[in-house]
Amino acid sequence: MPIPHDLPAAIDRTLIGESILLLPQDRSGSIAEADPALWLGSGPAPALILHTSGSTGAAKAVALSADALTTSARATERFLAGPGRWYLTLPVNHIAGFQVELRARLAGADPVRSSAPSFTAAAFAEEVAPLLARTDGAPTYTSLVPTQLHRILADPAATKAAAGFTAILLGGAAISPALLTAAEAAGLSIVRTYGMSETAGGCVYDGRPFDGVSVTITDAGTIDLTGPVVAGAYVRIGPDGTITPVDSPALTGSGATRTIHTSDLGRIENGVLSVLGRVDDIIVSGGTNVSPHALEATLLPQWQSHGIAEVLVTSVPDDEWGQRIVALVRLGADPDDAVARLTRSPVELGAHLRGLLPESVGGLLPREVIVVDEIPNRSIGKPDRRRAAETARNVLSSVTEK
Missing domain, CATH: 3.30.300.30 (ANL, C-terminal domain)
Structure with a gap:
């Protein structure tokens, strides 16, 4: 989707409470800002509203606070090698793509954004070359989904380029062990991520939760995630632009005890979470x-x-x-x-x-x-x-x- 030139400035405004950033439901839509006075819930207005992927039904609008977003971004920096330079190849109307923009902004440099209308291994190899050549010693990162990694590994030039990143976040869908084995053999540094719109993006890396995030397996075998990265509410946006929280049994608690009750099946062994798929699937x-x-x-x-x-x-x-x-x-x-x-x-x-x-x-x-x-x-x-x-x-x- 087209990224407006003033998105970095819009991110700055929303983080200090001057506006609410509204991401479109699909890639053809436009990014917009709303007056915080349109928030009809209790407490401060959210910083960001985006939509879930709709993989288990109708997409839901999710409200995330500035604290949830920045807590997630800083936790990523701590898990990796600190603030770095980013390459963006995911749509910013999804949380994974938006987080690349946010992490880059907090690190002080806009990401290198893919200009290709759709992902190809050839475009990836061409576009990341200048990023990797001018990092001034800063770590380099990108975030991919498994389909993209499959295509990269089928292309020698793209594989060589991918091996130059300090770390590659990989999530958004099930990751096969065979894909990870192939990536490791090619010299890629892969970090498996698990999270969702309701957790401001990935909050469990390589099976271990961020500091402050707790993972619980329910009696039904599903995963509960609790912590400061969890969304404040689902919301409804009215015809007049007002934003109203919507009660849902999937989001409970408040503050650092906010919990998203997922439909994902999981198990924990030696403190490491394995995601086994969705109940719905x-x-x-x-x-x-x-x-x-x-x-x-x-x-x-x-x-x-x-x-x-x-x-x-x-x-x-x-x-x-x-x-x-x-x-x-x-x-x-x-x-x-x-x-x-x-x-x-x-x-x-x-x-x-x-x-x-x-x-x-x-x-x-x-x-x-x-x-x-x-x-x-x-x-x-x-x-x-x-x-x-x-x-x-x-x-x-x-x-x-x-």
Whole structure:
């Protein structure tokens, strides 16, 4: 999305309470400022209002305080190597992109902003070169989503450029172990992040929460996050521009005890959080609960050497199973002969790829595997599981009709 030239100054104004920064719901919208007098809630007006990605339903407007935003930004600096120079390739209407702008502003230098209309490895390699060449010894950072990292690692020039960053924040979607292994082998310094709009961005890095942030696993297995980075409220913006807080059971508490009750499943082992996927994404097939995230993390490392670059697990209705497991895959540059030969037959490709799995991989597996040009993603890089399910239904219906 176009970034107004005065965004850094607008960030300054909102941090000192002179305005409320309003980010658009989609990339085609415009960034705006509102008078703090339009805030109808108790206490100080928020600094920023942005929208959730809408991956689990309708997008919600989230109000974040200046304290939550700057606490998050400073915590990132402490976790990494201090204030540094940033490269921005994420849309600023999402919290991950906005935080790159904020961290750069607090560090005293605007980020290098990608000018490409959409992300490509070639543009990445070209644009980061001058940033890495003129840092004056300052650390260099960028923030990516897994889809972008996949493309970088498929391009030698982009991979070399990425290896020049002091650290690369990686989040926004499930991260496969195979992707991390490939990045490490290429010399990239990856920091896995977990967070959301309601936590002012990532607040758990490499499985460990920021200082002041606590992580709790509920009896239902979902993740609760508590601390000063948590949003003050969801809000409604009226036709007259007024901004009103909206009560929600997902956001509770006040001050440093604010808590976001997420729909993410997780576990904590030795103080390290592992995110296991979303409750909403669980597929029930033949009475068995299947986590798409966990299955993707199992399948991709086994299939990569045969030319599969990405995997997204979904399902289609089935008379016997209720839901039948299906996988969408994107091929790499050099799939093996058998995979290339079977791309037009989801059933045969599924049988072939299942046969490549070791006996240790059990449980329900995809019956059909559908080759797609691109894995369905939302604008920030999160998998679009609704569109994936529609794609699977349409493709398999077409195959059946033939």
